[in-house]
Amino acid sequence: GQSLEQPSEVTAVEGAIVQINCTYQTSGFYGLSWYQQHDGGAPTFLSYNALDGLEETGRFSSFLSRSDSYGYLLLQELQMKDSASYFCAVRTYGQNFVFGPGTRLSVLP
Amino acid sequence: EPEVTQTPSHQVTQMGQEVILRCVPISNHLYFYWYRQILGQKVEFLVSFYNNEISEKSEIFDDQFSVERPDGSNFTLKIRSTKLEDSAMYFCASMGLAEGKYNEQFFGPGTRLTVL
Numbered sequence: 197g198q199s200l201e202q203p204s205e206v207t208a209v210e211g212a213i214v215q216i217n218c219t220y221q222t223s224g225f226y227g228l229s230w231y232q233q234h235d236g237g238a239p240t241f242l243s244y245n246a247l248d249g250l251e252e253t254g255r256f257s258s259f260l261s262r263s264d265s266y267g268y269l270l271l272q273e274l275q276m277k278d279s280a281s282y283f284c285a286v287r288t289y290g291q292n293f294v295f296g297p298g299t300r301l302s303v304l305p
Numbered sequence: 306e307p308e309v310t311q312t313p314s315h316q317v318t319q320m321g322q323e324v325i326l327r328c329v330p331i332s333n334h335l336y337f338y339w340y341r342q343i344l345g346q347k348v349e350f351l352v353s354f355y356n357n358e359i360s361e362k363s364e365i366f367d368d369q370f371s372v373e374r375p376d377g378s379n380f381t382l383k384i385r386s387t388k389l390e391d392s393a394m395y396f397c398a399s400m401g402l403a404e405g406k407y408n409e410q411f412f413g414p415g416t417r418l419t420v421l
Binding site for chain 2: 229231237238239240241244283285287290293294296297298
């Protein structure tokens with residue numbers, strides 16, 4: 197079966213750093229993606245990790261530990277516009293992806 | 306920048322009716338997907354499509370669902386006899402093989418399906 201876990205909600209203030217964790221149990225693993233989704237919008241791609249370690253893209257970084265079946269998304273210098281839902285997604289095999297339940301991030305002034 | 310488009314943006318239908326949701330993926334992409342998202346819930350995989358055939362489908366994608374790529378640009382999802390529980394946002398996504406974007410899915414804006 198396929199199982200991904202994320203915290204349901206995270207709250208932080210502007211300028212802070214927040215980490216959103218994702219653990220997974222899937223039949224097949226090629227990599228871990230992160231997507232952002234604003235209310236009423238479509239998911240938009242943030243990052244993809246195929247190998248262990250940290251990938252940095254501007255204010256966002258993503259980490260993967262394949263041995264621990266764990267990854268996280270790190271958001272720095274939080275801005276109000278970062279308030280959204282964040283989904284991790286495992287590329288299981290071929291070109292298929294399974295999404296996690298999502299974490300709703302609220303950024304407070 | 307190229308984008309995935311979907312029509313209609315909102316579809317209202319009666320239970321038992323057939324609906325066709327349309328998507329135009331990014332033109333040089335090779336992999337196509339349909340997902341659905343019930344309000345406030347996670348994105349659920351329905352089906353993936355490659356080389357003019359289904360490559361994978363989920364348990365949700367039963368005999369009521371079908372996909373087609375009728376021409377070189379459109380990618381459609383048909384629900385033959387809609388049920389109340391089919392009410393959801395349906396997203397189309399496509400993915401290419403461009404260097405550095407190999408695992409990046411581009412999502413369309415979605416079609417909100419309401420079954421009455």
